[in-house]
Amino acid sequence: MTLVFVETDEGGQVQLTSAEAVTFARTNADVLAGLVGSPPEQPPGRSATSGQVAQRPQGSSDEGVTVEAAVIGQLTDAATEQLARLGVETIHHLEHPELEAYSAAAWAQALVDIAPETGTVMASGTPRGMELMAHVAVRTGQRMAANVIAADADGLLRQVLGGSAFERLALGGDLQVLTIAGHACSPEDTTATTPEVIEYELEIAVEDLRTAVVRTEVETTDAADASGLTQARAVVGAGRGVGSENGFGEVLELVNHLGGALGVSRVVTGLGWRPHSEQVGQTGSRISPDVYIACGISGAIQHMAGIEGAKTLIAINTDEESTMVQRADYAIIGDLHEVVGAVNEEIRTRHG
Amino acid sequence: MDILVCIKRVPDISGRITLDDSATDIDDRSLGHTMSAHEECAVELAIQTAADTSGSVTVLTLGPAEAVEQLRAAVAVGAKDGILIETDDLSAFGPEDIASIIGDIVRDRAEQGQTFDLVLLGNDAADTGDFQVGIRLAYDLDYPVLTGISTLHAVEGAGAGDAGAGGPGSGGPGVEARGIGPSGTEIFSLELPAVIAVQEGGVDPRYPSITGRMKAKKARITEYDAPEPGTGNPRIGLELPPETTSSVTILGEGPDAAPALVDILEEIGVIRS
Numbered sequence: 001m002t003l004v005f006v007e008t009d010e011g012g013q014v015q016l017t018s019a020e021a022v023t024f025a026r027t028n029a030d031v032l033a034g035l036v037g038s039p040p041e042q043p044p045g046r047s048a049t050s051g052q053v054a055q056r057p058q059g060s061s062d063e064g065v066t067v068e069a070a071v072i073g074q075l076t077d078a079a080t081e082q083l084a085r086l087g088v089e090t091i092h093h094l095e096h097p098e099l100e101a102y103s104a105a106a107w108a109q110a111l112v113d114i115a116p117e118t119g120t121v122m123a124s125g126t127p128r129g130m131e132l133m134a135h136v137a138v139r140t141g142q143r144m145a146a147n148v149i150a151a152d153a154d155g156l157l158r159q160v161l162g163g164s165a166f167e168r169l170a171l172g173g174d175l176q177v178l179t180i181a182g183h184a185c186s187p188e189d190t191t192a193t194t195p196e197v198i199e200y201e202l203e204i205a206v207e208d209l210r211t212a213v214v215r216t217e218v219e220t221t222d223a224a225d226a227s228g229l230t231q232a233r234a235v236v237g238a239g240r241g242v243g244s245e246n247g248f249g250e251v252l253e254l255v256n257h258l259g260g261a262l263g264v265s266r267v268v269t270g271l272g273w274r275p276h277s278e279q280v281g282q283t284g285s286r287i288s289p290d291v292y293i294a295c296g297i298s299g300a301i302q303h304m305a306g307i308e309g310a311k312t313l314i315a316i317n318t319d320e321e322s323t324m325v326q327r328a329d330y331a332i333i334g335d336l337h338e339v340v341g342a343v344n345e346e347i348r349t350r351h352g
Numbered sequence: 353m354d355i356l357v358c359i360k361r362v363p364d365i366s367g368r369i370t371l372d373d374s375a376t377d378i379d380d381r382s383l384g385h386t387m388s389a390h391e392e393c394a395v396e397l398a399i400q401t402a403a404d405t406s407g408s409v410t411v412l413t414l415g416p417a418e419a420v421e422q423l424r425a426a427v428a429v430g431a432k433d434g435i436l437i438e439t440d441d442l443s444a445f446g447p448e449d450i451a452s453i454i455g456d457i458v459r460d461r462a463e464q465g466q467t468f469d470l471v472l473l474g475n476d477a478a479d480t481g482d483f484q485v486g487i488r489l490a491y492d493l494d495y496p497v498l499t500g501i502s503t504l505h506a507v508e509g510a511g512a513g514d515a516g517a518g519g520p521g522s523g524g525p526g527v528e529a530r531g532i533g534p535s536g537t538e539i540f541s542l543e544l545p546a547v548i549a550v551q552e553g554g555v556d557p558r559y560p561s562i563t564g565r566m567k568a569k570k571a572r573i574t575e576y577d578a579p580e581p582g583t584g585n586p587r588i589g590l591e592l593p594p595e596t597t598s599s600v601t602i603l604g605e606g607p608d609a610a611p612a613l614v615d616i617l618e619e620i621g622v623i624r625s
């Protein structure tokens with residue numbers, strides 16, 4: 001079986017990245033099962049692989065291996081229905097007063113209790129997903145692969161170097177522990193089943209609560225911004241080209257017209273122009289909006305790593321040769337203040 | 353508070369990379385190298401916390417002889433000394449190996465009378481992105497561990513409070529740590545010793561002063577030879593993403609192109625009207 005740790009949002013809906021992970025588990029079920037227990041040792045450096053990435057296998061093997069979900073905390077009817085549509089057959093649900101405050105060790109132990117002895121345990125590559133899978137790996141004596149994007153008979157493929165290369169690896173072991181890179185696949189509904197919901201009871205070791213969250217401050221804008229950014233249908237990106245802390249007027253107005261979110265490059269957060277919670281990229285958020293409008297951003301690999309999920313990419317840049325323009329679907333060459341200002345005016349004229 | 357910060361020398365990548373002949377590692381001969389991003393913040397947090405508690409900071413790295421540059425860079429901004437565990441084939445080591453080697457050093461130092469109250473690492477290395485060395489190290493040492501932490505400071509009477517064993521403030525000296533969680537800033541209170549994996553964004557790493565640079569040249573760097581890797585690296589090889597050819601449609605130059613862009617936004621249906 002493949003067990004997927006599923007995260008839900010404040011409203012009790014399944015997070016997009018978790019829906020992606022469930023889809024990955026289902027469409028790759030047989031491949032993942034075939035990799036379990038495969039010989040781990042392949043001495044590094046001796047195996048010849050081509051320098052190009054193989055076609056991403058789009059497995060369609062829905063039968064045989066079951067996909068089960070683990071939900072810690074509230075499980076809403078909406079989430080159960082979403083998971084049913086995604087093809088989950090069993091939902092393991094844990095609600096426990098001691099698990100209300102997040103403690104990685106305690107949550108991970110809960111997952112270890114549910115996990116099969118042979119099979120796969122996985123989560124999406126969110127901070128929680130990464131942390132929990134690493135704990136699960138240590139507790140079960142297994143290796144762990146972070147940011148997996150594909151699986152085939154030769155092993156797993158995962159993102160390294162901020163997305164500029166992929167690592168092919170074989171985990172070996174009876175239990176494969178991994179996380180799926182955000183937006184490595186899109187959620188796909190299948191014939192809905194009626195999942196069996198199993199309520200879990202568990203004993204929690206006191207020492208696993210040593211690292212529990214003591215309190216959460218919601219009034220700080222950070223998390224709100226970050227979740228707005230990852231959920232937004234339209235994101236306006238702003239980079240060094242904005243010029244100064246006071247140069248965000250036009251881009252913020254555009255954000256407002258689009259009911260979207262502002263995302264920035266690391267140069268912008270590094271200079272202190274905007275908070276880190278707005279950063280997009282390898283060390284910021286990974287986003288998947290319908291449209292990303294990159295203004296004055298060059299397109300460094302670490303930034304691109306965060307926007308691979310964007311469906312349409314628009315660049316506004318003075319430099320036609322910049323990576324961002326070259327990688328975009330559409331581009332306007334010019335000063336972003338002038339261009340974005342004119343775009344805002346056009347929207348105001350058309351939409352009053 | 354005495355703090356050990358584990359840092360990594362990583363290639364400074366801006367454009368497309370190439371692989372070495374064996375296709376198991378990148379060809380970094382023409383690349384510069386730097387300290388991995390999160391670790392620069394870990395060093396900064398360590399220096400601030402050590403200064404507040406009259407403690408000191410030691411930096412450690414497992415890597416090639418050249419990684420001494422990154423150790424000295426950390427000394428230049430305020431670390432006291434460095435530990436280099438030298439290997440010329442870092443890619444032979446998996447996250448399990450790295451964690452256990454660091455664990456051995458921590459125990460070894462403790463036997464010699466130097467106990468580290470806190471071990472900091474980066475949340476994940478910029479190159480391998482394994483997201484697990486800190487957690488593995490914590491289990492190896494039997495310390496509690498936090499990840500994704502962006503700020504921290506020393507406190508008395510630490511402990512997880514109600515959720516933990518002995519009620520609020522039961523513990524001795526500890527740290528209060530903050531990180532961004534899914535629904536807000538999460539605050540943790542941890543008794544020492546502990547392992548904390550740091551995420552960039554909470555502090556600005558300082559620049560070295562002239563005296564700092566001078567000190568770095570003379571700082572004590574203790575060198576060890578890395579043991580043979582145990583578990584090894586599960587890597588079979590590296591692959592590069594296919595080269596993409598540009599298919600950009602240039603809508604125009606300057607403000608005159610604005611209407612064409614608004615047309616596209618209307619088509620996608622993202623304008624609030």
Ligand SMILES: Cc1cc2nc3c(=O)[nH]c(=O)nc-3n(C[C@H](O)[C@H](O)[C@H](O)COP(=O)(O)OP(=O)(O)OC[C@H]3O[C@@H](n4cnc5c(N)ncnc54)[C@H](O)[C@@H]3O)c2cc1C
Nearest residue numbers: 239240241265266281282283296297298300302303318336
């Ligand atoms: C380990 C590591 C992690 C990193 N993580 C991230 C990350 O998460 N996110 C991230 O963004 N970066 C990250 N970086 C940094 C990244 O390498 C780049 O330095 C950064 O993305 C560049 O930001 P930028 O595009 O705003 O600035 P620049 O690269 O300086 O580009 C500025 C662009 O603005 C254009 N421009 C200038 N003036 C104007 C104008 N008036 N109008 C229109 N265009 C204009 C220029 O032509 C140029 O293309 C990371 C780096 C490392 C080493």
